[in-house]
Amino acid sequence: MKKIALLLLVGFGLSAMMNQANAQSKLQDWNELKDFHKVMSQTFHPSEEGNLEPIKTRIGEMVEKAKALQASKIPAGFDNEKVKKAVAQLVTDSEKLQKSIKDGANDKKITKSLSALHDVFHQIVGLCSETEGHDHEHGEGEGHNH
Numbered sequence: 001m002k003k004i005a006l007l008l009l010v011g012f013g014l015s016a017m018m019n020q021a022n023a024q025s026k027l028q029d030w031n032e033l034k035d036f037h038k039v040m041s042q043t044f045h046p047s048e049e050g051n052l053e054p055i056k057t058r059i060g061e062m063v064e065k066a067k068a069l070q071a072s073k074i075p076a077g078f079d080n081e082k083v084k085k086a087v088a089q090l091v092t093d094s095e096k097l098q099k100s101i102k103d104g105a106n107d108k109k110i111t112k113s114l115s116a117l118h119d120v121f122h123q124i125v126g127l128c129s130e131t132e133g134h135d136h137e138h139g140e141g142e143g144h145n146h
Helices: 002-029 031-048 053-071 081-102 107-131
Strands: none
Touching (some): 031 053, 081 107
């Protein structure tokens, strides 16, 4: 009886690991999300160190990548209203940040807006992970180790 219970536990564990790997694989296949992630990574991390030059010079690219993400085909399994709403928020918030930068916003406001945009990006990754039946943990290539 203990062997059966152990086999069932191992089976469920393997299934959960396979679901997580499948979700990460699907996320890796979503090229527009990866493209947005690249710009986010290369602008957000310098901002954490007080360097806002990357976001100030690349905000147009970030808006473009957010719009491309919104126009892209969301992978099966992630295509739901919560994900669509979060992606739309990326577009809206990146456009607001672009206007702020153009209007000469101070560094504190830019940093706060970029941080909020970063949170929305991770919300999308988390929603996609939850869709696959497990709680989001920063997976390889999707966590704070951009």
